[in-house]
Amino acid sequence: MKLILLALSCVAFMLVGIACTETASPTSTSTPRAAAASPSPAATASADEFAHAREIYAKNCEACHGPNAEGGLAKVNNKQIKVPSLKAEHAIKHPDEKLTKMITNGEEEMPSFKNKLTQDEINLMVRYIRKVVQAKG
Numbered sequence: 356m357k358l359i360l361l362a363l364s365c366v367a368f369m370l371v372g373i374a375c376t377e378t379a380s381p382t383s384t385s386t387p388r389a390a391a392a393s394p395s396p397a398a399t400a401s402a403d404e405f406a407h408a409r410e411i412y413a414k415n416c417e418a419c420h421g422p423n424a425e426g427g428l429a430k431v432n433n434k435q436i437k438v439p440s441l442k443a444e445h446a447i448k449h450p451d452e453k454l455t456k457m458i459t460n461g462e463e464e465m466p467s468f469k470n471k472l473t474q475d476e477i478n479l480m481v482r483y484i485r486k487v488v489q490a491k492g
Contacts, residue, residue: 411479421438426441
């Protein structure tokens with residue numbers, strides 16, 4: 356009886372060893388990998404959704420808010436000003452409507468962009484601030 360159990364155990368170990376060392380081959384002849392390799396248009400669009408916003412930020416915002424939107428001291432019209440971080444708690448707490456109004460009409464030292472950006476571009480910038488700069492879902 357012990358000899359049979361020993362033989363069955365050896366066979367079981369060999370089968371497990373063989374199964375673990377074999378590589379699986381695909382069973383489907385269709386090419387789903389091609390579909391997975393090329394991203395869908397929606398995925399590409401969302402990945403590049405903020406390309407224009409980055410351009411707008413670089414052209415209109417970066418000089419004061421900085422490349423990382425962290426603010427700091429900036430010189431505007433030969434005047435040194437303290438620019439707030441767009442990542443700071445106070446900026447995060449502003450509702451979207453407040454950010455839209457600030458970009459459109461300006462506030463304190465911040466200039467108005469209503470004559471430089473379209474309403475769609477201003478709305479894009481608010482989404483960019485929320486989803487990229489502040490990384491808010």
